[in-house]
Amino acid sequence: MTTRPPDDLDRRLVLATQAGLPLVPRPYDVLAEQLGISPGEVRARLADMLDNGRIRRIGAVPNHYALGYTANGMSVWDVPDERIVELGEAVGRLPGVTHCYERPRALPDWPYNLFAMVHGKDRASVLAQVEEIATLLGSACRGRDVLFSTAILKKTGLRIGSGA
The missing domain is CATH 1.10.10 (Arc Repressor Mutant, subunit A)
Incomplete structure (x- = not known):
């Protein structure tokens, strides 16, 4: 078109x-x-x-909680900046990772630049997936943590008004 x-x-x-x-x-x-x-x-x-980039995607947004995935962990990683694209693409291809993206560090308190969201039926399954990511990253991983969700937040994208 x-x-x-x-x-x-x-x-x-x-x-x-x-x-x-x-x-x-x-x-x-x-x-x-x-x-x-x-x-x-x-x-x-x-x-x-x-x-034309006016919309980014058309896709399903599952409710992880309704599907039984009640443990949600944002894994955060300190990896070399010059390898962030390569490593992020590899992590993003893992089956348990639903979001993977780069964020700026906030030194000295926050050294992490790679974020990967994983979901599981319990914390142990999330932690097992985080270990898979750690294995994939290998020596490129200089530090990591996992931040578990404590509340369900309503997730919506940008909304435009009806103009009415």
Whole structure:
């Protein structure tokens, strides 16, 4: 699709999807009916917005707690800055890692620059996954910790207003 500036229909499509797609067999058909356009136009506009970076992704956001994964640990790692991309990509490919990203250090109190979120049914399973990450990182790991969740926080992305 050719690049075009966003319009009112793009805005209405984002508003219609930002709380999630309808949980039906053909969600784009439902959106198309709501917006008065064809399902093909819904798909084309979403693809265009993805291609142009107006939206980053379309995907499922599971509720880990509802699935029985009640132990959640953010593992934090001190690795060499010059290897952060290589190591982060390797950690991010591990099956138990749901988020992996670089963050700036806050020296001297916070030496960690690589973060990897893991989920488990209990703390022991999370710690076992953290050990897998440590093994993968090997001697590149200069320090680490695990921060366990103590509360469920409502997770939402950026929301735009309806303008009403």
